[in-house]
Amino acid sequence: MDWTPAFAGVTDLIRPFLNEKRTFVKSLVMCTLWPMFFASQEILPTLSCLKPGDYLTLLTGALCVVLLTLKLWHGGVADTAIIRSGGKVFREVPLSRDQQIEVPGPLGISIITIEKLRARISSDPSPRQYCVRQGWLQQAGEIAVCLPNQVSVELTGGQKKYDSLNY
Amino acid sequence: MNIQSIRLQTTSEDHHIARMAAVALGLTVLENAIPSPLPGVKPGLANIITLIVLARFGWRAAAWVSLLRVVAGSLLFGNFLAPGFFLSLAGALLSLFVLAFARHLPARWFGPVTHSVLAAFAHIAGQITVVYLWLIPHAGIAYLIPIFATAALVFGTVNGLVAARFMGIERVFKNQTKF
Numbered sequence: 001m002d003w004t005p006a007f008a009g010v011t012d013l014i015r016p017f018l019n020e021k022r023t024f025v026k027s028l029v030m031c032t033l034w035p036m037f038f039a040s041q042e043i044l045p046t047l048s049c050l051k052p053g054d055y056l057t058l059l060t061g062a063l064c065v066v067l068l069t070l071k072l073w074h075g076g077v078a079d080t081a082i083i084r085s086g087g088k089v090f091r092e093v094p095l096s097r098d099q100q101i102e103v104p105g106p107l108g109i110s111i112i113t114i115e116k117l118r119a120r121i122s123s124d125p126s127p128r129q130y131c132v133r134q135g136w137l138q139q140a141g142e143i144a145v146c147l148p149n150q151v152s153v154e155l156t157g158g159q160k161k162y163d164s165l166n167y
Numbered sequence: 168m169n170i171q172s173i174r175l176q177t178t179s180e181d182h183h184i185a186r187m188a189a190v191a192l193g194l195t196v197l198e199n200a201i202p203s204p205l206p207g208v209k210p211g212l213a214n215i216i217t218l219i220v221l222a223r224f225g226w227r228a229a230a231w232v233s234l235l236r237v238v239a240g241s242l243l244f245g246n247f248l249a250p251g252f253f254l255s256l257a258g259a260l261l262s263l264f265v266l267a268f269a270r271h272l273p274a275r276w277f278g279p280v281t282h283s284v285l286a287a288f289a290h291i292a293g294q295i296t297v298v299y300l301w302l303i304p305h306a307g308i309a310y311l312i313p314i315f316a317t318a319a320l321v322f323g324t325v326n327g328l329v330a331a332r333f334m335g336i337e338r339v340f341k342n343q344t345k346f
Binding site: 073 | 272273275276277278279280281284285288309310312313316317320323324327328331332
């Protein structure tokens with residue numbers, strides 16, 4: 001298919017700009033000057049609306065936002081694993097000691113491994129192995145649940161974290 | 168048998184408040200067309216009008232415009248007395264409460280941007296309080312506060328700057344620095 005006629009209009013339109021060197025340079029200069037012109041006409045007067053106290057307010061506000069984010073989003077350091085079986089707390093173990101714990105459930109025995117301040121379910125008789133494939137739990141509030149075998153591991157730390165959010 | 172028509176005596180101030188509330192309503196409709204990543208994160212363009220009215224006609228007029236906008240806006244979108252209505256009402260009331268104090272800050276140092284940012288923070292504070300006390304009484308909503316606070320800071324600043332430019336504050340300020 002011949003595209004030339006389709007583009008002919010466009011090339012005709014920009015040809016004077018490309019052929020005449022002076023016009024081309026002029027348009028190039030305008031392209032660089034215009035943002036600066038825009039800045040001087042729009043952005044600088046807008047920024048000059050800010051009074052000294054406004055900068056203070058913005059700074060305080062930004063500081064508050066940063067502190068809030070750090071406070072509310074910082075995952076708590078986990079120090080304890082709560083192991084539940086059949087809805088009852090089976091054991092609460094500190095993460096500081098590496099060990100393997102065997103937890104009996106209706107289907108069999110789940111093995112929970114604790115290593116380097118982390119915990120995981122390393123073996124479980126459940127058919128789909130969701131809790132095993134979840135891998136290591138590190139932060140406070142994280143939880144691995146083996147529903148068929150009714151075994152769960154939850155990490156807790158100094159402060160309570162959230163495990164699910166809805167809105 | 169004569170037909171009696173009811174006429175309300177209106178003052179020019181009433182007309183002005185109605186006009187400003189209509190502009191604020193227009194901006195509310197406009198911003199509802201903008202998609203938002205999170206429900207509740209909105210630019211709050213109508214607050215530009217509230218800020219301008221506050222600076223020019225005082226707190227009483229600003230309260231009228233803001234509350235008229237909330238009520239009439241909820242009628243427009245069909246969520247009058249629905250949770251969304253109470254959320255915006257709580258936000259508007261608390262930001263008006265804060266603005267009542269903020270407007271007495273020395274005008275030489277604090278402009279509409281300060282008012283806007285403070286009102287935006289008060290707005291989300293009011294909304295989150297209502298959400299927590301009434302809709303989702305779960306501490307988990309604290310997780311969303313940083314998002315709302317960031318949005319409040321950004322949109323509060325932008326709205327304040329827009330309001331300040333509409334009021335032509337920059338020229339006054341320039342003259343002050345020049346002399």
